[in-house]
Amino acid sequence: MDTYKLSWENLIGHAATANHLRKSIAEDKFPHAVLFSGEEGTGKRLAAEICAAALLCENPVDGAPCGECESCQLTAAHSHPDFYVVEAEETKTTRNIKIGQIREMQSEASLRPINSARRVVIIDGAELMNNAAANCLLKTIEEPPSQTIFILLTANRSSLLMTIRSRCSTVNFDKLSTAEIRDALISRDVEASEAERLAVIAGGSFGRALKLKDSGGAQLREEALSTLERLARAELKNEDIFAKGAQIAEWSREKFADFLTHIQKLLRDVCFAEVLEPHNPDLAPRLQAIKLPERKIFLMIEAGVEFRRRLKSNANLRLIAEAYLFKLRKIVS
Numbered sequence: 574m575d576t577y578k579l580s581w582e583n584l585i586g587h588a589a590t591a592n593h594l595r596k597s598i599a600e601d602k603f604p605h606a607v608l609f610s611g612e613e614g615t616g617k618r619l620a621a622e623i624c625a626a627a628l629l630c631e632n633p634v635d636g637a638p639c640g641e642c643e644s645c646q647l648t649a650a651h652s653h654p655d656f657y658v659v660e661a662e663e664t665k666t667t668r669n670i671k672i673g674q675i676r677e678m679q680s681e682a683s684l685r686p687i688n689s690a691r692r693v694v695i696i697d698g699a700e701l702m703n704n705a706a707a708n709c710l711l712k713t714i715e716e717p718p719s720q721t722i723f724i725l726l727t728a729n730r731s732s733l734l735m736t737i738r739s740r741c742s743t744v745n746f747d748k749l750s751t752a753e754i755r756d757a758l759i760s761r762d763v764e765a766s767e768a769e770r771l772a773v774i775a776g777g778s779f780g781r782a783l784k785l786k787d788s789g790g791a792q793l794r795e796e797a798l799s800t801l802e803r804l805a806r807a808e809l810k811n812e813d814i815f816a817k818g819a820q821i822a823e824w825s826r827e828k829f830a831d832f833l834t835h836i837q838k839l840l841r842d843v844c845f846a847e848v849l850e851p852h853n854p855d856l857a858p859r860l861q862a863i864k865l866p867e868r869k870i871f872l873m874i875e876a877g878v879e880f881r882r883r884l885k886s887n888a889n890l891r892l893i894a895e896a897y898l899f900k901l902r903k904i905v906s
């Protein structure tokens with residue numbers, strides 16, 4: 574890893590995309606409005622910030638930020654006066670970008686850049702703009718203030734206004750390969766076998782792999798699988814369920830939600846092993862040993878959906894967890 578955090582060397586995978594972006598910066602052909610499209614955790618935001626640093630840098634080298642000038646330092650610290658980031662505002666129930674945020678950005682963007690020859694605006698989660706915000710942004714993109722470059726990021730391109738999509742050139746960020754994620758984890762001092770497991774579960778998202786690492790992801794998946802195995806073998810007794818409930822009571826609701834997600838994915842793998850690409854290919858032999866009729870698996874998946882919903886209520890986590898396990902056991906028996 575390069576020590577300057579906004580270095581192209583720190584972007585995982587996407588070699589061709591990075592080269593293309595670097596070239597367009599070096600040749601001064603970077604588009605006025607560009608849309609980085611790809612799932613969460615694939616590197617869009619880092620790539621956008623690297624582009625911003627390179628576009629604002631005093632001495633860029635082949636489309637890369639020098640990492641040393643004042644501009645590069647300020648961009649990396651998110652305190653460059655010509656670098657502006659719009660992000661979704663999150664409340665308990667909603668996550669969106671409001672028209673007020675776009676207006677505020679516009680009033681800044683209408684001024685001359687302060688330190689650099691241009692200004693860069695990143696809009697992270699562009700699909701989270703409500704219609705008013707999107708239409709407001711559209712006006713600016715249609716008549717761009719000549720010195721401002723817009724980089725929009727989206728994990729869901731299809732839910733962006735067509736008019737916005739059509740005015741941006743799109744750069745796709747594909748899912749990362751398991752090997753890319755594994756190697757990146759290893760370079761961050763994750764032990765090799767753990768890195769391999771996390772990379773498989775992460776499903777192409779490095780961000781997800783990091784989250785899993787922090788929440789003990791591989792371990793959690795193992796707990797989900799062993800719970801399923803015991804259910805399928807009719808080995809889960811009342812006292813086991815109460816013990817599990819006590820254990821889960823110590824978890825955050827988010828961790829229990831992840832546990833539920835693991836069970837759902839494992840059940841899908843058991844059921845659709847022949848027709849769908851599995852979520853957990855590394856577990857195939859153990860999953861094949863889980864013999865449950867399809868009808869019961871569907872009921873178990875339905876129960877998972879229902880209990881995920883219950884998790885959003887204020888109900889006691891331990892009671893939810895126990896009720897869920899009793900429900901699964903009833904379906905299996």
Ligand SMILES: [Zn+2]
Nearest residue numbers: 630639642645
């Ligand atoms: Zn620089």
